[in-house]
Amino acid sequence: MQIVPLQSVPNQAISILLGGQNCQINVYTKAGGLYLDLYVDNVLIVGGVACQNLNRIVRSTYLGFVGDLGFIDNQGTSDPSYDGLGARYSLAYLEPSDFRDS
Numbered sequence: 001m002q003i004v005p006l007q008s009v010p011n012q013a014i015s016i017l018l019g020g021q022n023c024q025i026n027v028y029t030k031a032g033g034l035y036l037d038l039y040v041d042n043v044l045i046v047g048g049v050a051c052q053n054l055n056r057i058v059r060s061t062y063l064g065f066v067g068d069l070g071f072i073d074n075q076g077t078s079d080p081s082y083d084g085l086g087a088r089y090s091l092a093y094l095e096p097s098d099f100r101d102s
Contacts, residue, residue: 001098004091018093019066029082040065051080068094088098
């Protein structure tokens, strides 16, 4: 597991190497909460995914992303909000060995 560094701002984009994949992650706030887009090599893998505590974001191996992403509430069980990013809420990259498909 690798923690993706995020800031406590409403909208942000980060470029990061995850599992050997060149990723761009956009995290943004809308009326319904926090959302995420994931690109690998400038190709959209998933877009507009609602960010929820302990809920995998990519979920499907057929999309071609090795591993998955998920938010963790370090102080409870709430879904993430931008003002707690990087402190209360962490975005984790999960390698395939970190989880078991259900």
